[in-house]
Amino acid sequence: MTQGKIYQSLSGFYDVHVGDKIYRTRARGNFRKRKITPLVGDDVEFKIKDQDQGYILKILPRKNSLVRPPVANIDQAIVATAAIEPDFSSNLLDRQLIGLEISRIKPIIYFTKTDLLTKDQWQRLSQIATDYRAIPYDVIFPKQAFDDASLNELRQLFAGKENVIMGQTGAGKSTLLNHLAPGLDLATGEISAALNRGKHTTRKVALLNVNDGIIADTPGFSSYDTFDIDYRQLGSYFPEFKRASVKCRFRGCAHVNEPGCEVKRQVSAGTIMTSRYENYLQLYTDIKNRKPIYKK
Ligand SMILES: Nc1nc2c(ncn2[C@@H]2O[C@H](COP(=O)(O)OP(=O)(O)OP(=O)(O)O)[C@@H](O)[C@H]2O)c(=O)[nH]1
């Protein structure tokens, strides 16, 4: 039996890396019966069949896993966030951040396409970056597209870790990775102007070795599922709400209609972003009113 890590998954095959060697494996039939799908990032035990082929026998316990993108054992996530083209969406960013908080994966927000901003847009977006930094999140807002300072900051943050890069289709994930590690030469796509939708250049999830770290490039997405959490827990996935809530008058304050709510006070005072609070209320209502999922 040999141990390795799944770097890539394609049509039922899993490429398992052991040092420099790659084995093309399949999962054994009983995984399917037990409804277990191996994920990119999984550490597995497998049996070598021929020289470079094999069967996965066992998936080792996962530290964590994400549904979208489907990866396992991730330390931190680079959230590629378009400043423009497509327009910055605080709702999309906050949803990604909440998903990561739920999975206990550290987010790093990287703004792309800051070079395309007009002066006014630049001021608005760089203020937004500052506000996210205060939450606090690691935020990289490049002065020039792919300047050395931003790339080096990112390289330092992800060295020695297992990372994932995520973000809306067309956000610039593959382009960013190509700048980080020019040897990768990943395909990138022009955004279709007519549809204003990305072309979905990246079709699969794959791990790449980049500057002493591992990174998963992932396909973009256009929508998000709602989260599998209790609506009363939602506030705890907003670090700045969680911090403020110790000063709310009521324990278990939902920060909606309660008097003496510190979160609402800080929204009025401008120390909590209004957009974050609005996104919170919207999600809170969505999750609260969600139809129960009946198990068959
Ligand atoms: N001006 C500018 N263009 C960028 C930047 N980043 C990406 N682009 C362009 O945006 C388009 C989409 O970039 P991709 O890297 O393919 O985007 P992606 O997020 O990997 O997209 P999917 O693979 O579909 O998920 C390409 O035409 C890139 O050249 C940037 O910082 N500045």
Ligand SMILES: [Zn+2]
């Ligand atoms: Zn409150």
